[in-house]
Amino acid sequence: MQIQFNDHPVSCAENTTVVQLLSSFHQLKPGTALALNQTILPREHWDTHILQPGDDLLLFEVIAGG
Structure with a gap:
């Protein structure tokens, strides 16, 4: 199935979770x-959320500052 990941089209298998997708791209990092x-x-849903065709995912670093 096709999804968008960081503004790029990506193919992945059906029943792929967010954690599986991020792991396949070596993007499962703290601070994201x-x-x-x-x-x-929420991060606690990444391992159970199953991606759907056409989903649009944006992964970004969390930056704290003042």
Whole structure:
């Protein structure tokens, strides 16, 4: 199935979880956040959330500052 990952089309198998996708790209790192279809997906859901065709994922680094 086709999804978008960081503004690039990506093919992945059906029933792929967010953790599986990020692991396949070596992007499962601390200090990152994920927006799924323009909504933040809490990290505790990454291992159970199954991706759907057409999903749009944006992975970004969380930066704290003042």
